[in-house]
Amino acid sequence: MDEPVLGILTLYMNEHKQLEERHIYQKMTVAGKKLGLTVFVFTPEDVDDHQKRINGMWYHPKSGRWMRKWTRFPTMIFDRCRIQKSYRFEQLKRFRSKYPKLLYLNRPLRNKWTIHQVLSTVPSLKKYLPDTRLYSGIQDVQRMLKERPLLYLKPINGTGGRGILRIQRLRSADGVVYVEGRDHRRQVIRPLKMTFSQLAARLASWKANDRYLIQQGIALKLPSGRVHDYRMLVQKNGSGVWSVTGCAGRVGPLNSITSNLHGGGQAVRMEWLLTQWIGDKGRIQDIRKEAEVLSLAVAEFLEKRYDALCELALDLAIDQKGRIWLLEVNPKPAREVFHRIGDKETYRNSIVRPLEYASWLYRKKAGMKLPDSDKSPLPTTDNKSEG
Numbered sequence: 001m002d003e004p005v006l007g008i009l010t011l012y013m014n015e016h017k018q019l020e021e022r023h024i025y026q027k028m029t030v031a032g033k034k035l036g037l038t039v040f041v042f043t044p045e046d047v048d049d050h051q052k053r054i055n056g057m058w059y060h061p062k063s064g065r066w067m068r069k070w071t072r073f074p075t076m077i078f079d080r081c082r083i084q085k086s087y088r089f090e091q092l093k094r095f096r097s098k099y100p101k102l103l104y105l106n107r108p109l110r111n112k113w114t115i116h117q118v119l120s121t122v123p124s125l126k127k128y129l130p131d132t133r134l135y136s137g138i139q140d141v142q143r144m145l146k147e148r149p150l151l152y153l154k155p156i157n158g159t160g161g162r163g164i165l166r167i168q169r170l171r172s173a174d175g176v177v178y179v180e181g182r183d184h185r186r187q188v189i190r191p192l193k194m195t196f197s198q199l200a201a202r203l204a205s206w207k208a209n210d211r212y213l214i215q216q217g218i219a220l221k222l223p224s225g226r227v228h229d230y231r232m233l234v235q236k237n238g239s240g241v242w243s244v245t246g247c248a249g250r251v252g253p254l255n256s257i258t259s260n261l262h263g264g265g266q267a268v269r270m271e272w273l274l275t276q277w278i279g280d281k282g283r284i285q286d287i288r289k290e291a292e293v294l295s296l297a298v299a300e301f302l303e304k305r306y307d308a309l310c311e312l313a314l315d316l317a318i319d320q321k322g323r324i325w326l327l328e329v330n331p332k333p334a335r336e337v338f339h340r341i342g343d344k345e346t347y348r349n350s351i352v353r354p355l356e357y358a359s360w361l362y363r364k365k366a367g368m369k370l371p372d373s374d375k376s377p378l379p380t381t382d383n384k385s386e387g
Helices: 022-034 087-098 112-119 138-147 196-205 270-277 281-306 336-340 344-366
Strands: 005-009 038-042 053-060 065-071 076-079 132-134 150-155 165-169 176-182 188-195 212-216 228-236 242-251 266-269 311-318 324-330
Touching: 005 022, 022 038, 022 053, 022 344, 076 344, 112 132, 112 212, 112 281, 112 324, 132 138, 138 150, 138 165, 138 196, 138 212, 176 196, 188 196, 228 270, 228 281, 228 344, 242 270, 242 281, 242 336, 242 344, 266 270, 266 336, 270 281, 281 311, 281 324, 336 344
Parallel strands: 005 038, 005 076
Antiparallel strands: 038 053, 053 065, 132 212, 150 165, 150 212, 165 176, 176 188, 228 242, 228 311, 242 266, 311 324
């Protein structure tokens, strides 16, 4: 039987055909080989539909170089494509619709509003969700501010902290709100007072109607004035079972309303951050356990609802009373947060587990024996490969 082939489906970042997460794919190629899995990378642009072949990108560990080679369609596809406004993303959608019967490790999730709605149907999950509504006009913000003093506006398909606003009600000024955030280029919007008319004009210029969410704000500022949250990564393991890979804290830069690493946020260990925020060690252990149980429950529910998934990242907020809030679910998570906190084992597992799952899935589909595989085959690499 031929060695199974895993094609990592991604998108180019720009017109120069530069790959995002190139160093991750290099590690996956090396680790895959140790699992008996051939790995290559491709984009929808590399597919020849007429001859049913792909001009894939192949990494050669000995030379440390990437090379092109025409190949057949892979045995399995690991979709790493993030939403973006580009013709490249349109190519991706055409590829998915043209080849729906290929074996995918993961399928696309719906937008943040749809995910919020389906999670709200499960009472055990709904209690973790902040009050969230679809933005249709400035009257929605006015109405919600009467109930809650702090709101966040975010795009239903946004990533990396782009286009997010923090809106705070001011007691001393009727009809005026305090606004700060980031624009769609991730540039910081300095804090300023705005009337509802001014805010409505800005949102209109962003074409926010039915494309934005209004979400209950959670008080997350540390004594330093910086906001923080937590990134929980759950993945299918080598036995096809959802498991917690790890969790890390993120602290935003000064004057930022988000903690995203791409926006200048800092990665810290979860336990250290909770110690600063909560203090009580026993309570911290309970919070972590609850967060893990919640994350696994969300992953299992969403997979039943939307078919194949193999990994999810959950952005969690924990208020000072220890209550956990699920802010959003990311189906194409980065792994960098674990590298930055120096957690080598979790970082290694985050890269290898999708490969172990792919190997397990291939054997299952082929009716082969399914061995247990808990040891990571990923070798330790130096920092040069981190790009």
